[in-house]
Amino acid sequence: MIKRLLFYLLSELYGLITSCRNWLYDHKYFESKHVDQPKTLVIGNLAVGGTGKSPFVAYLVQHWPFQERLGVLSRGYGRKTKGFRIVESSSKASEVGDEPLAYKQLMPEITVAVCEKRVVGVEKLQQDIDTLFLDDAFQHRAIQGDVNLLCTTYDKPFFTDKLMPLGRLRESIAGVHRAQAIIVNRCPATLAEAKQTAFESFGLPVFYTRVSYGNPIGPNSLVIKKWHLVAGIADPMPFFKQAKSLGDIVNQESYADHYAFQTADFQYWEYIAKQCQDDTGILTTHKDFMRFQEHLADYPHLAAHLYYLPMQMEFVSHEAEFWTWLKQSLKR
CATH class of the missing domain: 3.40.50 (Rossmann fold)
Structure with missing residues (x-):
């Protein structure tokens, strides 16, 4: 009982701090920078981890329909280094983070970089990239993306969660209104109508995806039982x-x-x-x-x-509609 009360008080305090921070950005007391080059897509979430963000970033890059120079910029969570770094296929996870290294090894033809200060990272990549995917940057409000895509999961949607430490939310669900679309990941093949209604109640475009798995990749081709x-x-x-x-x-x-x-x-x-x-x-x-x-x-x-x-993301339906919507959003 005492522990839950403590968590409740900490959650309230955390909510107050994050709300004040967002208010300062919304009212321009804190600077939020927008760049014309490159185009920037923010892919993030309201909850801490586990929302299918990484497979979605990989999907976007691998299926990008426009002839452009692409890049991914990440904080490089978990690395033991600081500052701006270009990720190579031969890099170590301890130097650049596990997710950026996975992106580079999966898609060696694109530029992948890490920088905890996203504005600095974007500026260093400006001359070499046409479209830049900002991985897990929804709360990094110092940079203003051209399109904000908010990821959540079908079974654990953000609007049923609570602020940390009571739950997994990094900020209140009011943050959804900074997004231009909601991406619902890890969906079943058949969607419940009531659940779709709940996701679509925020007045934003909603797109539903699922995960498919490949065969295990390892040191030999023996049958593992x-x-x-x-x-x-x-x-x-x-x-x-x-x-x-x-x-x-x-x-x-x-x-x-x-x-x-x-x-x-x-x-x-x-x-x-x-x-x-x-x-x-x-x-x-x-x-x-x-x-x-x-x-x-x-x-x-x-x-x-x-x-x-290995795993990859695919749309449950309306994949063509997603790309039409995204193309129009980037033009605006």
Whole structure:
């Protein structure tokens, strides 16, 4: 009871602080800079992690229908460095963050950069990029995007959540009105009418997407029948659920989002890998694999048994309508 009361008071205080900050930006006491070059798309959320933002960014880049130079700018959450950095395919997750490295290795032809100060990052990329995707920048109000896309999930929509620490919201649901569209991710094949009504009650265009998974990618092509699972992401349950369709699950371990694996963790998974037969593997997510890979040279058994599960986003319906809407929004 006392703990919940404390969380309630902290949540109220947090809400007051974030509301005051937004008010200062809304009334131009704090500067919010807009740039003409490049065009900027902000992809973010109101909740902390786990809203399908990363697959959506990858989808946008991979399906971009215009002949333009594309780039992704991220804060590089979890990295041990600071300042502006260009991400290379050979970069380490500890230097640039797991998500930016995953973008670069998945899409090596585009420019990926990290900078905690988004205005600085945008200015450094101005001459080389036509359209820049600002990853997880919805609360970074020092930069004003041309289009703001707000991601949420079908099962855990932002309007049913509470402010931290009672819930997962970074700011109140009033922040939705800074968005130009809502992207509802991780939808089932069939959408409930009542749920659609709730999402569409904010008077914004709403588009529904789902996730599809590929086959595990790893060190060999042997048929794996048993899996040890490891995930350090905000919401590992969809990953765990999908993994159950791939074989028998020996055990599963979850860590905090963007968890920085320690020496003891690598030693533990090396020990697990030593016990694995040829038909047994260790399966993780693409983001987690980014943090594992720079250490694999020191753990040969882990390297020989570690796989990751690729995933991609696709629209449930109205994909063409989304691109028509986005093209018109960018012109405005």
